[in-house]
Amino acid sequence: MAKLYFYYSAMNAGKSTVLLQSAHNYKERGMRPLLLTAAIDDRFTQGQITSRIGISAQASLFTNDTDIMQTVLLESQSNELSCILIDEAQFLTKEQVYALSDVVDVLNIPVLAFGIRTDFQGELFAGSQALLALSDKLIELKTVCHCGSKATMVIRLDSDGKPVKEGDQVQIGGNDRYLSVCRKHFKEAVRN
Template identity: 65%
Template sequence: MAKLYFNYSTMNAGKSTTLLQSSFNYQERGMRPFLFTAALDNRYGVGKIASRIGLQAEASLFSADTDLLKVIEEEIKVQPVDCVMIDEAQFLTRDQVFQLSEITDKLKIPVLAYGLRTDFQGNLFEGSQYLLAWADELRELKTICHCGKKATMVIRVNEDGQPVREGAQKEIGGNDRYVALCRFHFKEAVYS
């Protein structure tokens, strides 16, 4: 039975690495995964999912106006799709999460979405909000704060390493811009 999975975490927990490993597992068994990544994330090149440990794969781009269900319906007319995988799933819209549920429910294709739960201010992203509400299974990928506790939050930092408290919710960056922290250290950085 196909399910919609949401694999979430803070920065640096291995979301992209896990997605790429899952994709490899499908391919190794002669199956075909279909990969999506956010159009606004071009840190590793356009249409690429890459991990910090060097793994990468080509992916189709999605933006806020992409109809994911329609893309997959057209794709399966050409060749089978055994699984749909989405990197940077926090950037999905409510409608796109609904489309993913349709891929699962009507097309009977499993969907594995990977993304951040919250932004640098501790607020849910739209995609994450609806994936948390509608996914069949939730999986938290864990990483740690500098203190050794589980990191559940992320802060954005400026070029001097100081916390940024205001700004656009969607801003792409890596270790130079974001730091994963436990809730205690998040509150200390953002609210003190």
């Protein structure tokens, strides 16, 4: 029986690396995974999932307007899909997450979604909120704060390296723009 999995963490926990390893494992067994990533994330090459450790794979893009079920049905026409692997799942809409649960429940295709749980203000992303509610299995991938504690939060930094407390929820960036920290250091950053 297929399941909907949500692998979540702060930044720099290796979400894309785990996704790419999963894709490799499926392919090595002669199975066909469908890889999806958010079109909004343009840090690397669009249409590609890239890990900070230097591995990558081609992926189909999704936007807020993508009909996930239609995408899966079209992809599975030519060759049966073994699983769906989604990078940057926090950018999914609530409706898209519901469609992914239909992929699992109706089509019996496992879905593994990888994303960040909260934004730089400690608020849930819409996709993450829906995944936390609907997933059959939640898996936390861990990374560490500069103090050595588990990092569960993300701080957005300005061009001078100072914490940003206001702004749009989505601003694409990497290590130059975001820092993963523990809750204690997150609260210190937003209070100062």
